[in-house]
Amino acid sequence: MxxxxxxxxxxxxxxxxxxxxxxxxxxxxxxxxxxxxxxxxxxxxxxxNMTARHLRKGRTGILALAVPELGNPYFAELAGAVIDVAAEHDLTVLLDHTGGEREREVLVSQGFRAGVIDGLILSPLELEVEDLRGREDDVPLVLLGEREYDLPYDHIAIDNVAAARTAVRHLLGRGRTHIAYLGARTDSANRPAHLRLAGWRAELTEAGVPAPDSLIGPTGGWDRGDGAEAMARMLDAGVRPDAVFAYNDLVAIGAMRVLHERGLRVPWDVAVVGFDDIAEGRFGAVSLTTVSPDKRSIARLAVESLLRTLENRAEEPEGRELVAEFRLVERESTLGRR
Amino acid sequence: MxxxxxxxxxxxxxxxxxxxxxxxxxxxxxxxxxxxxxxxxxxxxxxxNMTARHLRKGRTGILALAVPELGNPYFAELAGAVIDVAAEHDLTVLLDHTGGEREREVLVSQGFRAGVIDGLILSPLELEVEDLRGREDDVPLVLLGEREYDLPYDHIAIDNVAAARTAVRHLLGRGRTHIAYLGARTDSANRPAHLRLAGWRAELTEAGVPAPDSLIGPTGGWDRGDGAEAMARMLDAGVRPDAVFAYNDLVAIGAMRVLHERGLRVPWDVAVVGFDDIAEGRFGAVSLTTVSPDKRSIARLAVESLLRTLENRAEEPEGRELVAEFRLVERESTLGRR
DNA sequence: GCCGCTCCTTCCAACGTTGTACAGACTGAT
DNA sequence: ATCAGTCTGTACAACGTTGGAAGGAGCGGC
Missing domain, CATH: 1.10.260.40 (lambda repressor-like DNA-binding domains)
Structure with missing residues (x-):
């Protein structure tokens, strides 16, 4: 005993x-x-006995983090950062993954391990606004992603449109004019995917470069295989971009694989820019230029937002938009033409 | 309220x-x-209120999983599998990473969030046997890795020596005779690293192929950068293997990157085999042949071992060795010579 | 030597839940 | 009509901890 x-x-x-x-x-x-x-x-x-202490104090010191997929290095790296930041505040992290399924996201948001966790950090993919409207759960929640409508929850995000524009501008600056976007999916609520597409379109339009639908590559998901498939489909359709801006690094890596198979050289024939700055992108045969969101700072903003909400339980949560920085990391996949 | x-x-x-x-x-x-x-x-x-229920029942339904590094896709993928298996048993998973530092591993093993977790799955890197000898904590523990000595804890592992031999045998079968091993590190307790090295040596010796120290590439860690460094060092020393067996996929990927930079073609000039079967290996310019441990089954064995210990709290834990399967996945990095 | 003050320790209750023991009501059989 | 037996719901205590209030000991001053 x-x-x-x-x-x-x-x-x-x-x-x-x-x-x-x-x-x-x-x-x-x-x-x-x-x-x-x-x-x-x-x-x-x-x-x-922590359990007893928790019962008495009404706090457990446990945060939950729900991401779509731990197998995606971006989320794994982000989770690592959240764990580190949480540890600085004497908190531990309960992890769940939703598979990016709307149903599981709703379930998690409605009360994941109610009474056990002090707060929830949710990175939604398919969640719709109305899913959160009637939220009964009293566990503080912050969302990773850009703010929508008037939900009273803090959002942590980088400026996706600006980031996408920066990426496309970089490609334009390298003399590319047929810049494809890989990772569109019309039937998904995935906000970043839409925002990055919007940024791609805006930057091209402003530069007076055509942005035809043929240069938009839809994907079924956002993994390497999806990127490969989308790239192959586009090439098979006879479209020959001289640059690719991908929804994320995984899609970019899948695309590069197909380009390689088809004998198209990166960056000489096709330049590629990804998004997320996962470690994997640094060590491929051709290292990947990418938009690098400040994961550490995202983690810090998320954890500290929850902490703040916990302190001022009295006042309503305000639903701020907390913006993290990003920067473009230039690597081999967008070197100048030879 | x-x-x-x-x-x-x-x-x-x-x-x-x-x-x-x-x-x-x-x-x-x-x-x-x-x-x-x-x-x-x-x-x-x-x-x-789960907290109250926990206090009353003496169980929380929370397992902790401590891995060296979530940024390592192998552990991220494994963590995902553990979460899924745990969910099947109505358990949730608290995640921590130790950075592979002995001190933090000891700390975790001695009582991570005491009273909150029902069991702990620890994947040690540097932990020594004596660190566990006087363990006071009564939280059930299972270790990922092969069994050592007489500790009364279940171990979950694949047969590392056999797996390494399988990999080396595969290379020998492809006609390679200068097979390097990348990922040795004498100052580390990391058991798998030693076992895989032993397997490499045993298989070569049995085949009557020399296994000189010059073909052993020490690394500082086991990430992509470490593999790149080790490969570069070996090549700089004038050693020209025709095959590389790496401690894990990350080391292999780092090595392939350097081979590529030096104009050595994989697999034509140098064949490469990794270990872990992370998704990343499937989508490089050259897909990676690798030893694939059954992660799902490792996760299942670990969770169910804890569950079993929880049921029979009375009897002593027996310290079984639970062996998971592995298989060699052949991909482009070891295709036959052209 | 007594009073009052301070400082330390103890007692009691409560956090929200569930297991055990029990009380009451109802059923059917005699 | 009575009794045993079954079925339903209640009262109480306990899990291990902490906050608040009350109790007690020690000390100095008169």
Whole structure:
């Protein structure tokens, strides 16, 4: 059986509360008493029962993070950052993945492990606004992604349109004029996908470069295989872009693989820009130029937003938009033409 | 304030316990009573307080998984599998990463979030046997990695020596005779690294092929950069292997990157085999042949081992070795010479 | 030597839940 | 009509902890 305060109290010949006071560094405890109790604690190997403490205090020190897919390195790296930041605040992280399915996202948002977690960081893919409207759960929530409508939840995001425009501008600056966008999917609610497409279109339009639908490559998902498929389909249709801007690094990597198979050289024949800056992009045969969101800062903003909400439980959450930085990392996949 | 059983009981005009019975689907409740209570539950939006339930039951339904690094896709993919398997058993997963530092591994093994977790799955890198000897914590523990000595904890692993031999045999079968091993590190306790090296040596020796130290490439860690560095160092030393067996896929990918830079073609000039079968290996310019441990089954064995320990709390844990399967996945990096 | 003050320790209750024991009501058989 | 037996719902205690209030010991001053 586990050692409890009661056992320590008996051993030290004091009351339970006194032991509790020692454990919690309560100030009015004489040094002698403290030493005696501490000795008993050490002898018995007492460790506080967190569950009981949680029940009493109403806080558990556990945050939940729900991402679409841990197999996606972007989310794995982000999860790592969240865990680190949480640890700085003496919090631990419960992890779940939703597979990017709307149903599971709703489930998670409605009360994942209710009563166990102090707050939830949700990275939605297919979640719709109305799914959150009637949210009953009183667990503080922050969303990763750009703010929509008037939901009273903080959102953490980078400026996707600006980031996409930066990427496309970089390609234009390299003299590319047939710039494809890979990763569109009309039947998905995925906001970033839409925003990045919008950025692609805006930048091209502003530069007076045509942005025909033939240069938009729809994908079924956003993994390597989806990128490969989309790239192949586009080439098979006779479209020959001289640059590709992909929804994310995985799609870009899939596309590069197909370009390689078809004998098109990156960057000479086709330049490629990805999005996310996953470690994988740095070590391919051709390293990948990419938009690098500041993951560390996203993690920090998310955790600290939750912490703030927890402090001011009284006032309504305000639904701020917290913006993280991004930068373009130039690598081999967009080197100048030879 | 949160709705509790008491509130529901008052609303429905029954006792707290009756509400509890309804919530827990206790059988002796009349349909009428059940409906009445359920109505009150719905009206008030009651949701059980897990913390209190945990305190009462002594179980939390939370497992902890501690891996060296979530940024390593192998561990991210494994974590995903553990989460899925845990979910099948109505368990959730608390995740931590240790950075592969011995100190943090010890800390985690000694009592990570004591009282909150029902069990711990630890994937150690540098942990030494003696670190676990005097373990006081009563949280059930399983270790990922091959069994050492007489520790009373279940171990989950694949047969690393056999797996390494399979990889090397594959290369020998392709006519390679200068097979390097990348990922040795003498100052580390990392067991798999030693076992894979042993397998490499054993297979070569048995085949009557020399296994000189010059073909052993030490690394500082086991990431892509470490593989690149080790490969470069070996080539700079004038050693020209015709095949490389790497500690893991990341090291292999780093090595391939350097081979590519040096104009050595994979697989024509140098064949490469990795270890882990991470998704990344399937989509490089040259897809990677690799030893594929059955991650799903590792996750299942680990979770179910903990569950079993939890059931038979009475009897001592037995310290079994649970072996998962592996298979060699052949891809482009070891195609026959042209 | 007594009073009052301060400082430390103890007692009690509560967090929300569930297991055990029990009380009451109803059923059917005698 | 009574009794045993079954079925339903209730009361109480306990899980391990902490906050608040009350109790007690020690000390100095008169």
């Amino acid at each position: 586990r050692v409890s305060l009661k056992d320590v109290a008996e051993r030290a010949g004091v009351s339970i509360k006194t032991v509790s006071n020692v454990v919690n560094n309560y100030q009015h405890v004489t040094p002698g008493m403290r030493a005696r109790v501490q000795a008993a604690i050490d002898e018995l190997g007492y460790r506080p | 949160r709705v509790s059983l008491k509130d529901v009981a008052e609303r429905a005009g029954v006792s707290i316990k009756t509400v509890s019975n309804v919530v827990n689907n206790y059988q002796h409740v009349t349909p009428g009573m059940r409906a009445r209570v359920q109505a009150a539950i719905d009206e008030l939006g009651y949701r059980p």
